[in-house]
Amino acid sequence: MRHIKKILSKVDKEGKETTKEKIVKVAMKLFAEKGYSDTSVNTIVREAGVSKGAFFHYWKSKEDLLREMLDTYMSEVKQAYDALAGLNLSPKEKIRQIFRYVEQKHREHEDLPYMLVVFMRVIFTPGTPLREKYVSEFWKIIYEFIEKELGIKGMPKGSGIVLISALGAYSLFKLTPDLIKLPNPDDIADVIWDGIKSVANAEG
Template identity: 35%
Template sequence: MPRTSEQFKEVREKSKEHIIKTALYLFAERGFYSTSISMIAKEAGIAKGALYHYFDSKEDLLKAIIEMGMGKMGHAMEVLFSNVAPMEKLEGMVRTTVALIEDDPLTWKLMIALTMQQHPSETMKEIVAPLEKKGTEFFFQMFKDLNIPHPEEEGYVLAAILDGLAMHLIFKGEDHYPVERVVNHVLDRYRSMVKK
């Protein structure tokens, strides 16, 4: 009795996700180039060949991981671009970033690593560059709306803070980094600037 195509689809989706998770873990912990297809297959408990049912190549697997990560992020960020008061936007921006990282630090670790190293695939650059540009413009507008002096420079600083914070959080782990306190401090500072 043949399985229905739905059953197949389900099995396929499960396997795909399982492989992605395993690969994400290994890529993030050991680096893309130091992780072999063999390792991923072994860790996932499947044969090497099975991996190629789901992904055309190691590169394609990486792309799938990136896309999945970006999907999550894009979704979360969209909320922020909606109509809320500027100060809430700022707070949302910062807290959402932190929440995303804490929710899925592996994806972020990998993402940052790929951006930093000159990975041949264009995927990362294509994704990160426009995102960053959008972010900078967003910050600029936000600070202008908040009537904070030197909104452009302040935007650059916030971008630096967020990226630096992300790096530290990811590579130290939330157990060793007082995110909450740092975030609150940053936000307090902006609040005090607005009140004035």
């Protein structure tokens, strides 16, 4: 939680949003909605209501900003994995814990769904800067979780895609609450666990 707070909840002494925080929030939303390649620094600073000088005070480039976002998100993923690793829970309950964790984060930080969408765009869009670095790091964590914590051997890529796609879709729906009422996180997790098992059996 401390990692997301660091990038999403930093305030100045008067309790106001800092310039850096304003830029991050705007860029996060634009990257999620338009994509990294179709979002320019000019668009970011215009939407944030700040100068280009303010942007380059914090980052050397748009890619540096993306890197900071992705590093922050990866720290959060690792923290979630470490919290679950080795717990004496059934695989289904561990999946439930993941969705409860995500639900809690969404309540704490209304901008968090955008961060997950940005990350998914990077992971699944060839040619995006930094993609290769984070793809390998991210899938390593996911495969390790599936093998060690869920007991599914052989690094089943399909099972990993089921889990990540579900989390991505969950976050997208969080951004459009008026369009669909989501079921209880535990109910979603149970469906996902059944899907992971089915894919793993098919791959086996």
